Structures are given as C-alpha cells and as structure tokens.
Amino acid sequence: MDKLNLIALILNVVFFGVNVWLLIRHRRKARAPVTTSTREDRIERVVAEYMHLATSHVDTGVHALIVAGVKGLHTSEEMADAISRIADRTGTHPLVGDARRLAPASLKGFFADLTVLGPVTIGEKEALERIKATAAPE
Numbered sequence: 001m002d003k004l005n006l007i008a009l010i011l012n013v014v015f016f017g018v019n020v021w022l023l024i025r026h027r028r029k030a031r032a033p034v035t036t037s038t039r040e041d042r043i044e045r046v047v048a049e050y051m052h053l054a055t056s057h058v059d060t061g062v063h064a065l066i067v068a069g070v071k072g073l074h075t076s077e078e079m080a081d082a083i084s085r086i087a088d089r090t091g092t093h094p095l096v097g098d099a100r101r102l103a104p105a106s107l108k109g110f111f112a113d114l115t116v117l118g119p120v121t122i123g124e125k126e127a128l129e130r131i132k133a134t135a136a137p138e
Contacts, residue, residue, distance in 0.1 A: 080104035
C-alpha cells in the first residue's frame, strides 16, 4: 500500500507541474507583444508587463524592468516616464541604490549596457561606474 501511495503522490506532483507550466505558457501567449509605434503605447506596455511581474511576486527592480522591455523604449525620457508610472502604481521605486540617483537623461545609456541572463542582471555596477565617470569631469 505504501508503494501505491508513493506512486499516486508522484503522479499528482507531475500533473500539477504540467498544469502550472501550461497556465504560464497560456498567460504569456495572451500577453504577446504587440507592435506599437506610439510613445504612450510603448510606455504603457512596459509598465503593464512590470506590474504583472511585480504583483505576481515574480520579479522587481532592474531585472524586471529589462524583462518588461524597458530597453525597447526609444529615449531616456520614455524610460523615465515608465519608471515614474511604475513607482506611482507600486508605491516603490523600481531602481535602488545608486541607480535611483541616475539623471533621467542617462537612463538609455545605463540600460543599453545591461544584459539579463536567467535571473541575473549582468553589467549593472560597470554601467553605473561608466555613467558616474562621464557625468563627473575630473
């Protein structure tokens, strides 16, 4: 009887995992990227994707901004506007530490140097140092 219970438990876990995977896949298809050209649509798409990541407790911060598509925004002003809207909606600023003190004009350069590899953001410290070095003449 113990073997039967163990087999039933394993099958339940497998079916649960498959159902979760199918649900996530279905939701991602429902939120498929739409080709938009207006400034407002691009910003709102990034804000909506970030809000989905933040409210579902999947991700926040710089990593979530990149996953949400902030690098696809055309200007630093669009990025600053998206970050401002996210901060208004969530109540917390998505950038922390030195990144929060970046000038809005330097956001495009900051995010251009960053790369996401799985759950890791690569190049954040280097991008901050580069922007600080160019902003403060010696």
